[in-house]
Structure formats: C-alpha cells, structure tokens
Amino acid sequence: MIKVGIVGGTGYTGVELLRILAKHPQVSLQVITSRSEAGMPVADMYPNLRGHVDLAFSNPDVASLTQCDLVFFATPNGVAMQQVPELLDAGVKVVDLAADFRLQDPAQWQQWYGMEHACEAVLAEAVYGLPEMNREAIAKARLVANPGCYPTAVQLGFLPLLEAGLVDNRYLVADCKSGVSGAGRGAKVASLLCETSESFRAYGVPGHRHLPEIRQGLAKMSGRPVGLTFVPHLVPMIRGIHATLYARLKDPTDQLQSLFEQRYANEPFVDVLPAGSHPETRSVRGANVCRIAVHRPQNDDTVVVLSVIDNLVKGAAGQAVQNMNIMCGFAENLGLDSVALMP
Ligand SMILES: NC(=O)C1=CN([C@@H]2O[C@H](COP(=O)(O)OP(=O)(O)OC[C@H]3O[C@@H](n4cnc5c(N)ncnc54)[C@H](OP(=O)(O)O)[C@@H]3O)[C@@H](O)[C@H]2O)C=CC1
Numbered sequence: 001m002i003k004v005g006i007v008g009g010t011g012y013t014g015v016e017l018l019r020i021l022a023k024h025p026q027v028s029l030q031v032i033t034s035r036s037e038a039g040m041p042v043a044d045m046y047p048n049l050r051g052h053v054d055l056a057f058s059n060p061d062v063a064s065l066t067q068c069d070l071v072f073f074a075t076p077n078g079v080a081m082q083q084v085p086e087l088l089d090a091g092v093k094v095v096d097l098a099a100d101f102r103l104q105d106p107a108q109w110q111q112w113y114g115m116e117h118a119c120e121a122v123l124a125e126a127v128y129g130l131p132e133m134n135r136e137a138i139a140k141a142r143l144v145a146n147p148g149c150y151p152t153a154v155q156l157g158f159l160p161l162l163e164a165g166l167v168d169n170r171y172l173v174a175d176c177k178s179g180v181s182g183a184g185r186g187a188k189v190a191s192l193l194c195e196t197s198e199s200f201r202a203y204g205v206p207g208h209r210h211l212p213e214i215r216q217g218l219a220k221m222s223g224r225p226v227g228l229t230f231v232p233h234l235v236p237m238i239r240g241i242h243a244t245l246y247a248r249l250k251d252p253t254d255q256l257q258s259l260f261e262q263r264y265a266n267e268p269f270v271d272v273l274p275a276g277s278h279p280e281t282r283s284v285r286g287a288n289v290c291r292i293a294v295h296r297p298q299n300d301d302t303v304v305v306l307s308v309i310d311n312l313v314k315g316a317a318g319q320a321v322q323n324m325n326i327m328c329g330f331a332e333n334l335g336l337d338s339v340a341l342m343p
C-alpha cells in the first residue's frame, strides 16, 4: 500500500484521478489539495465520490506532501516545476499531468509556454510517460511527465508506422477533435454551453502547444525529425478525443492490419479494431484504453489511422495511474479495468 497525494483535486483530471484511485487496492489517499476549496469535504463538491473518498480538500503544503510516497500534480502548466525538486529530495515520486516536464528542451518550453523553466536539472531526468514507448524507463523513474491528451492519441496512432519506417515522415497530418472537458474546469467564456453546443470549429491552427510535444515523440519513434501538421477542433461533447491521422506510404502494402495487431499484441490498453472499423469516442468513455483502426482507402498509397481515447482517462488520469503502477512495481492494469460507459 502506498500513500498518495493529489495537488489540484478540484479540476477535471483531479477528480478523475480520485475516481480511479478510490478503488485502487494499493493506494491510500492522504492529501487532496485545493486553494479555493480548502476545508470542504471532497464528496460535497463531487457527489459521485460520496462513500468512496472521505477526505477534505486542504491547502497545498509541501510538508504534508512529503509524507506521501507518490504525488500527482493535476495543476495548470508551470505549477509542478516549482515544487517537484523539494519532493524528489524528500524521496517522493511524482507524476505530473501538466506539461512542465514533457519537452526535453528548455528553450522549447519557454517558446511554447511563455515562461522560463524553474528546474532544468530535474527536467533532464524526467521520463515521458507513454508506457507503450517507454515502459522500462518509467519503471526506474522518480519523475514522470504524463503525456498530453492529443499527443497520446496521435502518438499511439502513428507509432507502428514510424517504428517500421513505412511512411514518408516529412508529411504527417493529425486532424484531431476534442470534447470540452479538455479545456479544464476553470470558467471561460469559450467553454460555455452556448458557445460550444450546436457548433464545431478548429482552433490553434498556426501552432498549438501540443505540436512540439507530438513532434518530439514522433521523431524519437522514427529516429529523425518529422514534418507534422496538427489541427485540433472543439466538439460539443464532454469527453473524448478522435484523431484522424494521414501519412503517405513509401511502398503500399497489405500488411498494415497485422503490423498494428502485432505491435500492440501485448499492450493492455491499446485495442486494434478489426479491419474496416470506425472507432467511436463513446466506446472509450471512462476507460483507460486507446482504440485504433487502420485503413488504406481504395488500396492507394495513403494510410489513414483512426485513434480514440477519453481525454480524461488514457489522455490524463488513467495514463497517470498506469504510470504510477509501473513506477511502483504494481500490475500495470491495477485499478484500471473499468469498462467504458455506453450509451
Ligand atoms: N482536461 C484534460 O483533458 C487534460 C488536462 N491535462 C492537464 O492536466 C492539468 C490539470 O488539468 P485540468 O484538471 O483540466 O485543470 P483544471 O483547471 O480543471 O484544474 C486545475 C486544478 O489545479 C489547482 N490549481 C490551480 N493553480 C494552482 C496552483 N498555483 N497551485 C496549486 N494548485 C493549483 C486548481 O485548484 P485551486 O485553484 O482551488 O487550487 C484545480 O484543482 C493541466 O496542466 C492540463 O493541461 C492533461 C491532459 C488532459
């Protein structure tokens, strides 16, 4: 049994962590922080946790966090990097759900996130927490940078093609759609029902902050830099990401289905659908799974991959718990076997 703390327990990824960890057989929840709701019982704010979590939110305080074995940061970008060095020094493991430790190059961090990195030395030891790529390094890590939601869907979709060197990696396209919970719980006009419902739009076309993160991961898979066009869209639904990925095959082949099936045969949280399938976001709602289908329309030289995840689960809290399981030597699927909610 390990003692776990969550910094940022009132946000959408924080409450999703609580939903998963409340049923995790090796976790004892110790600290759940919120500056705005300190003192309030967690279940008063999130009634789904009534009877499952009996703690109250507390102010973030390093002294109580250092009593934990592992701390999750479910906070805005730039918060974790201020506190992680002290926690690591105290022997606490950390999984950061924000982007503070995702980009290996501090200059890129500054360019895309508009702030200087507070602990470059620690950044150098952070492990990018995509288990399907980095499982062995995650197992040895003290600090894991949990991937972004779009980056998870896109990287898992391109991974088999890039590792096998089957596509021209100069012209990759990721056309992605996200539900509104991806924008977090903070009040913003753009997230209001009247601004999102009955409408559909792209955003961040000139350059979204997930672009350097995805490029970094795809370059590692293919062994050299990649050219990527990434266009996110906002869909009027609460949860879910749908990534439609396009790439040009160097030599058209019939083996794509078996390539994907073999690459993910031993991955507990990646499901390669039968040939011809069209995965739906609702098929992963609430579950820590990425469902993928691969197509070669009209047997032409373009490969189309469809990849769906729940942004709050495999795109955030579920993947964070998967990383915790690996870091702590637990079975990777412990606490993560819930079935998606349909309809
Ligand atoms: N939503 C999603 O689908 C995904 C989100 N992420 C990332 O996960 C992180 C959390 O996201 P999300 O849950 O959506 O965010 P929210 O905006 O919903 O929640 C943020 C939480 O952080 C706390 N917080 C804010 N500022 C500070 C601070 N300075 N110190 C301590 N706590 C603070 C807030 O509580 P309080 O202000 O009361 O302290 C709140 O509990 C973000 O970095 C986000 O980019 C990653 C993948 C997917």
Ligand SMILES: CC(=O)N[C@@H](CCC(=O)OP(=O)(O)O)C(=O)O
Binding pocket: 097, 098, 099, 147, 148, 149, 150, 178, 179, 180, 181, 182, 183, 184, 210, 232, 234
């Ligand atoms: C719909 C929406 O607004 N999505 C967010 C991305 C989700 C997120 O929280 O980004 P991280 O994974 O980097 O933390 C956005 O585009 O900014």
